[in-house]
Amino acid sequence: MNDDTRAPGNGDPAEPSLLLDDHFCFTLYAASRAVTGVYRPLLDAVGLTYPQYLVMVVLWEHRTVTVKELVAALHLDYGTLTPLIKRLEAHGLLERQRRADDERVVEVALTPEGTALRERIRTVPLAIGDAIGLTREEIAAAQDLLRRLTANVDRHTAGTGPAVKAP
Amino acid sequence: MNDDTRAPGNGDPAEPSLLLDDHFCFTLYAASRAVTGVYRPLLDAVGLTYPQYLVMVVLWEHRTVTVKELVAALHLDYGTLTPLIKRLEAHGLLERQRRADDERVVEVALTPEGTALRERIRTVPLAIGDAIGLTREEIAAAQDLLRRLTANVDRHTAGTGPAVKAP
DNA sequence: CCCGTTTAAGTTGTGCGCAAGCTAATAGGG
DNA sequence: CCCTATTAGCTTGCGCACAACTTAAACGGG
Structure with missing residues (x-):
């Protein structure tokens, strides 16, 4: 792969990165x-x-x-x-x-x-836990973060969605 | 919703729960x-x-x-x-x-x-960060956990897949 | 009681996501 | 050099995922 990363904008510290690996959404989607x-x-x-x-x-x-x-x-x-x-x-x-x-x-x-x-x-969840390879605490931490994320997004899209409906 | 949870198995502490909210996979999928x-x-x-x-x-x-x-x-x-x-x-x-x-x-x-x-x-990632509503540190923590999860799963499925191919 | 509105569900169309199977081009061993 | 195996990509088929639209039942104000 052509490994230059000199496309414009990525060096600016005031702007969010557009590199794939910096996209949290992609990490989530891939996981x-x-x-x-x-x-x-x-x-x-x-x-x-x-x-x-x-x-x-x-x-x-x-x-x-x-x-x-x-x-x-x-x-x-x-x-x-x-x-x-x-x-x-x-x-x-x-x-x-x-x-x-x-x-x-x-x-x-x-x-x-x-x-x-x-x-x-009945035994499927055990196999899943095995494959995921995180500790019980790590899974609990991730689950807490992701639940809050989803709740925030739901609030967000509900607010920007119907928008009280003009009369 | 019929809120009884007396289906067999869920009271057994030695077995993983089959309740939807306990499924990490679902939290991940929904997020x-x-x-x-x-x-x-x-x-x-x-x-x-x-x-x-x-x-x-x-x-x-x-x-x-x-x-x-x-x-x-x-x-x-x-x-x-x-x-x-x-x-x-x-x-x-x-x-x-x-x-x-x-x-x-x-x-x-x-x-x-x-x-x-x-x-x-260029401005899209800013709007996303806003909607997600987690701190920079929380996102970094989640990202670390999810990357390790994906890496573990990849190792796991690679191992149980071709399985060294019998000669 | 009527009629517009809301609600629950279904339908249609487009674009993933992935398995399975296919084709053509290259590599590599005898 | 031939011939088999591998590699990169494409195609087909099925099942989501979601927007946009449709249908039919229930609600609710006048």
Whole structure:
């Protein structure tokens, strides 16, 4: 690789660096993909993708949730979750049903197969912890920082988003 | 949301939790998407997606790189980068050319338009730092942890992958 | 009670992200 | 020099991720 870094601007100490390695966003993005890459072969063995696994985790915790609750819990879009949930339904792991007293709401519930799958996945988090290779304290520290980051960003984008809506 | 957490296994202190909020992978995944979400409107203003921006960052640093070098720098696949690079080429930001002395290699080089785009993006990192809302020290700490995580995972998957290849 | 508004979910289109398979060019051993 | 293996890149297919749009049900003020 052509290793000159003399493009204009990088020497100015008053401006943030534009070098790849200085981008925190890239470190974060690469780490996230690396971790899901560790999950992939483990989940592949039971026929799940990583986002599908996250939906199952929520269901194992609550047994029944609405699509809206999944959207909120996973910070994902209806456009992402609707087809994903349908795929899990096609695999027999969950069932979808409109709520009788409010037909707008779709309830997602575990099937016996979905419940049983949990046993086959019990050991996965151990393998992940092993691959990540950080201490319990380091993971806790990183988790605290990243949770605060996400909360800050959510506040930020909520503020600059709808912006009180002009009357 | 049905808030019982009596699914089997979660009370056992010897086993890792399967609750969503205890999943470090999810914190990481959510944080990564949150940050790219902050970039989105800023990059949209200049017609770039976030991965396209990362490619441009590498090019602004090195002016000319091979596709292989982009694959290595961004930890991305040829299958991801090839069409992405072609889109950037279609937008006039870079040019692709096969190396004369080794026709397997494709060199990617900045065009004047690609170089000029850098000026229009100079202030973006400041806005990102603002939205993230962590101190410089906190970001440095998180970055150190995540870099080590990615390095560990890379070692791990390299070790369990080709596995020295039986003779 | 009607009608505009809000809400929950689904649909469509584009662009990643990655596995699997393919092609063409080069390297390297006999 | 041939011939096999390797290397760099491309293509195909599937599943996210998200914006923009659509639909249908419930709400709520007049």
